[in-house]
Amino acid sequence: MSAQLNHTIIWCRDKQTSANYLTEMLGLPRAQPFGPMLIVKLDNGVSLDFYNNxxxxASQHYAFLIGDEDFDAAFARLQARQQPWWADPGKQRANEINDYGGGRRVYFDDPDGHLLEIFTRE
Incomplete structure (x- = not known):
């Protein structure tokens, strides 16, 4: 038997705000309600289940592998919000893009302080 991540719960103060933020930043379909949660489905079948708490x-880290065009679009939305971003998870290299492995990656905070990462190469 193989194991695959199916879903994870993301604790947040306001599930609507947090789910909307993620779907807008990544250009994903709107979150769908499921019981007390809002569900954001990713292309690989994993869901992120936003739940009020x-x-x-507690800050968590969520990393999203996306294509170059999606990175351009997400990064443009990040800049349009005038939101801080970093090239590293320790937040030491502000306003830089990390080119590790020949791709691009940046880190930024969501409304609850979760550290989000978008990157184009593993």
Whole structure:
């Protein structure tokens, strides 16, 4: 038997705000309700299940492998929001794009302080 990640719950203060942020940034379809959660489906079959929780929200890291055109679009949306981004998860290299492995990657925070990463090469 093989194991595959099917879904994970993302704790947030406001599931609508957090799910909308992710779908807008990555150009994904709107989140769909499922019980008390809002579900964002990714192309590889994994879902991110946004669930309201009381603060404090422990920061997690979520990384998204995307194509070059999708990176361009997501990065343009990030810049349009005038939101900080970094080339590293330690947030030491502000306003830089990491070119590790011949691709591009940046890190930025979602509304609950989760560290999101978009990158084009593994």
């Amino acid at each position: 009381d603060p404090p929200i």
